[in-house]
Amino acid sequence: MTTHYLVLSALLFAIGGAGVLVRRNAIVVFMCVELMLNACNLAFVTFARQHGNLDGQLIAFFVMVVAAAEVVIGLAIIVMIFRTRRSASVDDANLLKY
Amino acid sequence: MxxxxxxxxxxxxxxxxxxxxxxxxxxxxxxxxxxxxxxxxxxxxxxxxxxxxxxxxxxxxxxxxxxxxxxxxxxxxxxxxxxxxxxxxxxxxxxxxxxxxxxxxxxxxxxxxxxxxxxxxxxxxxxxxxxxxxxxxxxxxxxxxxNYVALFVGWEGVGLASYLLIGFWQFKPTAAAAAKKAFIVNRVGDFGLLIAIFTVWTTFGSVAFGDLSGATVSGAIGSGAASQGTITAIGLLLLLGACGKSAQLPLQSWLLDAMEGPTPVSALIHAATMVTAGVYLVVRSGAFFEAAPTAQLVVTIVGVATLLAGAIIGCAKDDIKKGLAGSTMSQIGYMMLGAGLGPVGYAFAIAHLITHGFFKANMFLGAGSVMHAMNDEVDMRRYGGLFSVMKVTAVTFIIGYLAIIGFPLLSGYFTKDGIIETAMEHNQILGWLAVVGAGITGFYMSRMIFMTFFGKKRWADDAHPHESPSVMTVPLVILSIGSIFLGAFLILDNRFMKFLAPAVGAPEELPAFHFVSTAGLATLALVAVGAAFAWFRYGAAEVPQVAPRGSFLTTFARRDLYGDALNETLFMRPGQWLARIAVFVDNRGIDGLVNGLAATIGGTSGRLRRVQTGYVRSYALSILFGAAVVVGALLYVGNM
The missing domain is CATH 1.20.120 (Four Helix Bundle (Hemerythrin (Met), subunit A))
Incomplete structure (x- = not known):
C-alpha cells in the first residue's frame, strides 16, 4: 500500500545524491541536499502512516527545522564565498587540501 | 712468633x-x-x-x-x-x-x-x-x-691529588694525558682493592683492622667460615690494589709518565709517600697474607719482577726524572719483596720505605734544583760538569746516590741489605735476583751522577746554571742528613723491628745485622762493577749530545720494556675496536631502525595525504560510499 511512496522517496533521494555529486554550482548542490532531506521526510511520513503512530511525523518536523537552520547558514556561506571569489562553483573553493 | x-x-x-x-x-x-x-x-x-x-x-x-x-x-x-x-x-x-x-x-x-x-x-x-x-x-x-673503608677514602683522595698535581700544568697536552693515564691505571688497582674490601666484609662481617687479626683469620679457616681460597683471593685482590698505587708490574706504566708533574710532586707523591701506599696496604693486611702463602709468594714475585724491570728502565733513560722514576719503581719492588716475607720482611720493607722516602725525595728535589738552574732542561745529555757550579745540590745528590746504591754505612746499605738477606734466607732465587737488581742500581745511578755533575759541559747555549736559593737547598741538606744516618739508626740493634712489633708482629728470634755476609759482599761487588762500568761508559768517555740508536736491549729499556705497547695492543686497540663496532651498530643499526621507521611513516603519509583533494564532491562521494558500507553491514548483520 505504501510501496509507491517509498519508491518515490528512494528516487528523490537518488536524484538528490547524484545532483550533490555531479553539479558544480553551490546553489544547485544545496538544493539537491534539500531534495535528499525531503526524500527522507517522505519516507518518515510513509512509515508513520504504515505503523499507525506519530513518531515518523515528529521526526519529519525535526528534519524540517534542521533543514531550515541549515539553509540559513549554508546560504550565508555561499553568498560570502561568492562575494569574495566571484564564483559559486564548489570546485573553485578547493584551497583546503593537501 | x-x-x-x-x-x-x-x-x-x-x-x-x-x-x-x-x-x-x-x-x-x-x-x-x-x-x-x-x-x-x-x-x-x-x-x-x-x-x-x-x-x-x-x-x-x-x-x-x-x-x-x-x-x-x-x-x-x-x-x-x-x-x-x-x-x-x-x-x-x-x-x-x-x-x-x-x-x-x-x-x-x-x-x-x-x-x-x-x-x-x-x-x-x-x-x-x-x-x-x-x-x-x-x-x-x-x-x-x-678500617678498610676509611683507608679506601684516603686511597682515592691521594689518587685525586696525584691526578690534579700530575696535570698541574694542564696547558701541556702531555701533562694532561699523563694525569689521565695515572688515574685510569690506578682505577684498575682500585677495583681490586674494592672487591677485596667487599669480600672481607661478607666473609668476616667487619672491615676494622682490630677485628681482623691473624687469630681471627686462621680461626675462620679452621671453623670453615672462610675457605683457604677466599683468603688467597683477598690477598691477591689487595695486591692488585697495591700494584696500581705502587706502580708494580703489571700496572707500572703510569709512573714514568707521571714525571710530567712539577718536580716537588714527583718527590713527594711519586717517590716518597703515595707510591709506597701499596707496601703499607700489604703490611697492614699481614693477617691475610700470612694465612695465604700463595698470595705471599705472588707478592714477592711481583716485587722481584718490578725491581728488575724498574732498574732496567732506569738504565736507558736520558730524562733525569724518568731515570729516577724507574729507580723508584725498582726500590718499591724491594719493599714489596720485603713485605711478602712476613714479619721480618715487614720491618725491613718499612725501614727501606722510610729511608727511601728520604734519599729519593732528596735526589728528586736535587734534580728539581738542577732543572731550575738549567731552564727546565731534563735531558741529562745536555748537563755535565755541574758539580762546580752548584755544590750544595751536587753534594746532597751524591749523598742520596751513595745511599741508594747501598754504599756501606749509609741508609740504603742497611735497609736494602736487610731485605736481600731476608729474601736469601727465604728463597735463594729471589735473593740472587735482588742482588742483581742492586748491581743494576749501581750502574744506572752512577750513570746519572756522571752525566749530570761530571764530564764535559754539554749545556744549551742559553743555559747559565746557578745554585738554587737557600729555601730550596736547606731541605736538601736536611734530607741528605737523613739519608746518611737514618738507616743505621733504624736497623742496628733491630730498633725499628722492636718498635713495629706491637703493630705487625715480630719473629721469636730477632735477626742480627751482619756487616760481612755472602749476600752483602756479593751486592757490594756487583754495585762496584756497575759503577765502574758506568764510569767507563759515561765518566771517562765522551757522552754524545744526541742519544745514539743503541742496541735492541737499549731500545727495549727506553720503551719502558714495551709496557705501553703491550697495554695498547692488549687493551687500548681492542677497546677502540669495540667502540668502533658500537658506533657502527649505533649509526647503522639502531639509528637505521629509528630513522627508517620515521621515514616509512613520513613517506606513507605523504602519499596518503594526496587523498585530500579539496574537491567537495570527492568528500561527498566518500561519505556516500561510507554510508553505503554501513548500511550494507547493518543489513548483513541483521540477516544473520
Whole structure:
C-alpha cells in the first residue's frame, strides 16, 4: 500500500545524491541536499502512516527545522564565498587540501 | 712468633686529637681553594704552616706512643659512629701508622718549603699548595684509618691529588694525558682493592683492622667460615690494589709518565709517600697474607719482577726524572719483596720505605734544583760538569746516590741489605735476583751522577746554571742528613723491628745485622762493577749530545720494556675496536631502525595525504560510499 511512496522517496533521494555529486554550482548542490532531506521526510511520513503512530511525523518536523537552520547558514556561506571569489562553483573553493 | 697486640681505646692527650693531623691540611686546602685569588699573597705560607702543624702533632703523638708500655701501643680513637657497632669511623695510632705519619708530614713539610722556591715564578702557586695540602690530608687519612673503608677514602683522595698535581700544568697536552693515564691505571688497582674490601666484609662481617687479626683469620679457616681460597683471593685482590698505587708490574706504566708533574710532586707523591701506599696496604693486611702463602709468594714475585724491570728502565733513560722514576719503581719492588716475607720482611720493607722516602725525595728535589738552574732542561745529555757550579745540590745528590746504591754505612746499605738477606734466607732465587737488581742500581745511578755533575759541559747555549736559593737547598741538606744516618739508626740493634712489633708482629728470634755476609759482599761487588762500568761508559768517555740508536736491549729499556705497547695492543686497540663496532651498530643499526621507521611513516603519509583533494564532491562521494558500507553491514548483520 505504501510501496509507491517509498519508491518515490528512494528516487528523490537518488536524484538528490547524484545532483550533490555531479553539479558544480553551490546553489544547485544545496538544493539537491534539500531534495535528499525531503526524500527522507517522505519516507518518515510513509512509515508513520504504515505503523499507525506519530513518531515518523515528529521526526519529519525535526528534519524540517534542521533543514531550515541549515539553509540559513549554508546560504550565508555561499553568498560570502561568492562575494569574495566571484564564483559559486564548489570546485573553485578547493584551497583546503593537501 | 710474636703477634700484634690488641687495640686499646684511647682518649685524651695529643693522640686523642690526632685527627688534627688530617683536619689541619684539609682546612688549609679548603681555605686556599675556596679563598681564590685573595689568598695568593700568603697562600704558600699557610700551606707550609698547616703541613708543619700536622708534623708537630705527629711528633708529639709519636712521643706519647713511646711513653706507653709495648702491649698498649696500638691506640684506637673513635671519631664517629656511622652505624653504631657496624660501621664505625676511627683512627688507629700504632707504631706502623705513626711511622708513616712522621714520614708524610716530615718529608712533606720539607717539600712544601722547597716548593716555595721552586714554584716562585708560577702564577698558580697557591693552587699548587692547596693540592699539596689536600694530598697530605688524604695520605694521612689513608695511613691513620682504623678500617678498610676509611683507608679506601684516603686511597682515592691521594689518587685525586696525584691526578690534579700530575696535570698541574694542564696547558701541556702531555701533562694532561699523563694525569689521565695515572688515574685510569690506578682505577684498575682500585677495583681490586674494592672487591677485596667487599669480600672481607661478607666473609668476616667487619672491615676494622682490630677485628681482623691473624687469630681471627686462621680461626675462620679452621671453623670453615672462610675457605683457604677466599683468603688467597683477598690477598691477591689487595695486591692488585697495591700494584696500581705502587706502580708494580703489571700496572707500572703510569709512573714514568707521571714525571710530567712539577718536580716537588714527583718527590713527594711519586717517590716518597703515595707510591709506597701499596707496601703499607700489604703490611697492614699481614693477617691475610700470612694465612695465604700463595698470595705471599705472588707478592714477592711481583716485587722481584718490578725491581728488575724498574732498574732496567732506569738504565736507558736520558730524562733525569724518568731515570729516577724507574729507580723508584725498582726500590718499591724491594719493599714489596720485603713485605711478602712476613714479619721480618715487614720491618725491613718499612725501614727501606722510610729511608727511601728520604734519599729519593732528596735526589728528586736535587734534580728539581738542577732543572731550575738549567731552564727546565731534563735531558741529562745536555748537563755535565755541574758539580762546580752548584755544590750544595751536587753534594746532597751524591749523598742520596751513595745511599741508594747501598754504599756501606749509609741508609740504603742497611735497609736494602736487610731485605736481600731476608729474601736469601727465604728463597735463594729471589735473593740472587735482588742482588742483581742492586748491581743494576749501581750502574744506572752512577750513570746519572756522571752525566749530570761530571764530564764535559754539554749545556744549551742559553743555559747559565746557578745554585738554587737557600729555601730550596736547606731541605736538601736536611734530607741528605737523613739519608746518611737514618738507616743505621733504624736497623742496628733491630730498633725499628722492636718498635713495629706491637703493630705487625715480630719473629721469636730477632735477626742480627751482619756487616760481612755472602749476600752483602756479593751486592757490594756487583754495585762496584756497575759503577765502574758506568764510569767507563759515561765518566771517562765522551757522552754524545744526541742519544745514539743503541742496541735492541737499549731500545727495549727506553720503551719502558714495551709496557705501553703491550697495554695498547692488549687493551687500548681492542677497546677502540669495540667502540668502533658500537658506533657502527649505533649509526647503522639502531639509528637505521629509528630513522627508517620515521621515514616509512613520513613517506606513507605523504602519499596518503594526496587523498585530500579539496574537491567537495570527492568528500561527498566518500561519505556516500561510507554510508553505503554501513548500511550494507547493518543489513548483513541483521540477516544473520
Amino acid at each position: 710474636q703477634s700484634p697486640v690488641e687495640i686499646v681505646q684511647h682518649s685524651g692527650g695529643v693522640i686523642g686529637v690526632s685527627w688534627l693531623m688530617i683536619a689541619l691540611p684539609l682546612l688549609g686546602a679548603a681555605i686556599l681553594l675556596l679563598g681564590g685569588r685573595r689568598t695568593d699573597r700568603w697562600g704558600h705560607l699557610l700551606g707550609v704552616a698547616m703541613s708543619l702543624a700536622a708534623f708537630v702533632v705527629a711528633v708529639v703523638s709519636f712521643v706519647e706512643i713511646l711513653g706507653l708500655p709495648e702491649s698498649e701501643r696500638r691506640r684506637g680513637i673513635e671519631l664517629y659512629q656511622f652505624i653504631p657497632g657496624v660501621a664505625d669511623m676511627g683512627l688507629l695510632i700504632d707504631p706502623l701508622s705513626i711511622s708513616f705519619a712522621l714520614l708524610i708530614t716530615g718529608v712533606g713539610s720539607l717539600i712544601h718549603i722547597y716548593s716555595i722556591g721552586y714554584m716562585s715564578h708560577d702564577p698558580d702557586r697557591r693552587r699548587f699548595f692547596a693540592y699539596l695540602n689536600l694530598f697530605v690530608a688524604a695520605m694521612l687519612l689513608l695511613v691513620l684509618a682504623d
